[in-house]
Amino acid sequence: MNVYDVRLTDEWPACGMNWPPDLTDIYQYLRRPDVVKALHASDKETAWVECDNIVSSQLYLRKSPAAVHLLPGILERGVKVMMFAGDEDLICNYKGIERLIDRMQWNGGQGLGGIPVEDWYVNDTYAGTWQTGRNLTYVRVAGGSHMVGYDLPEITNDMITRFMDVDMSMVVGDIASVPSRLGDKERPQDEEERVPLGHGEAHEMNDYRQRSESLDSNGPKTNSGNGFARNDYGDGEVVFELGEDDDQHDTHRAGNSRSP
Numbered sequence: 569m570n571v572y573d574v575r576l577t578d579e580w581p582a583c584g585m586n587w588p589p590d591l592t593d594i595y596q597y598l599r600r601p602d603v604v605k606a607l608h609a610s611d612k613e614t615a616w617v618e619c620d621n622i623v624s625s626q627l628y629l630r631k632s633p634a635a636v637h638l639l640p641g642i643l644e645r646g647v648k649v650m651m652f653a654g655d656e657d658l659i660c661n662y663k664g665i666e667r668l669i670d671r672m673q674w675n676g677g678q679g680l681g682g683i684p685v686e687d688w689y690v691n692d693t694y695a696g697t698w699q700t701g702r703n704l705t706y707v708r709v710a711g712g713s714h715m716v717g718y719d720l721p722e723i724t725n726d727m728i729t730r731f732m733d734v735d736m737s738m739v740v741g742d743i744a745s746v747p748s749r750l751g752d753k754e755r756p757q758d759e760e761e762r763v764p765l766g767h768g769e770a771h772e773m774n775d776y777r778q779r780s781e782s783l784d785s786n787g788p789k790t791n792s793g794n795g796f797a798r799n800d801y802g803d804g805e806v807v808f809e810l811g812e813d814d815d816q817h818d819t820h821r822a823g824n825s826r827s828p
Contacts, residue, residue, distance in 0.1 A: 572714035640674035654712025
C-alpha cells in the first residue's frame with residue numbers, strides 16, 4: 569500500500585516512499601554539483617535523500633509537549649491557525665486531525681462543535697469542507713493525498729489565499745479569476761474595469777497615484793493587446809499590469825516606474 573495516498577499501491581518496505589513518480593528527477597536534480605553549490609550544501613558529504621532517519625532522530629524530543637497542548641495557547645493569543653488534510657492520506661489522516669480538534673479546549677469552548685461545516689467549491693468543482701471558529705480553520709480537502717499541493721495546486725492556492733484573506737483584486741494572472749465559494753457565498757473576483765496600456769510589468773499601487781479619469785485625458789494609449797491597467801479601487805487609483813510586447817515609451821507611464 570501507499571501510506572501517502574490510499575488510492576495507490578507500493579511495494580514493501582517502501583509503502584509510498586517511491587511516490588510521487590517524479591521523485592527520481594528530484595533526486596537527480598538535487599544531486600547535481602552545480603545545484604549543490606548553489607544551495608551552499610557542499611559541506612555535506614552524503615547525497616540528498618528525501619527522508620533521513622538521522623535528521624528525524626535528532627529532531628525528536630521525548631519530553632516535547634504534543635500539539636494538542638500547544639495549539640490552544642497559540643489560538644488564545646490571537647494567532648490564526650489552519651489545519652488541513654487530504655482525505656486520501658493515511659499517514660496524517662483527517663480522522664486524527666478531527667479527533668485532535670474535538671479534544672482541544674480554547675477561547676471558551678471545546679472543538680469546533682456547533683460551528684457550521686461549509687462545502688467548498690473551486691472552479692465549480694467540489695473541493696472539500698471548510699470550518700472556521702475562534703481563530704482555527706479546518707479544511708478537509710477532497711481527493712487530496714499527503715501532498716495536497718502536488719495533487720491539487722489550484723485548489724491549494726485558493727485554500728491558502730482564502731485563509732490569508734488575500735484580496736484577489738490585487739492579484740494578476742489567470743489564478744485571480746478562478747471562481748471559489750463556501751456554500752452559497754462566492755469569493756469576490758477581479759471584475760474591475762481593465763484599460764489597455766503599455767509595456768512593462770505589474771507595478772505596485774503606490775508607484776501610480778493618478779486618478780483613473782486622468783488616463784482618458786492624457787493622450788492616446790499604446791497597446792499591443794497584452795497589457796492593461798486595472799482600476800481596483802473606489803478612490804480612482806489604478807494598478808498597471810503591462811505586457812512585454814507593449815510600447816516602452818507609453819505616454820501613460822507615471823510615478824516611479826521600474827520598467828527598463
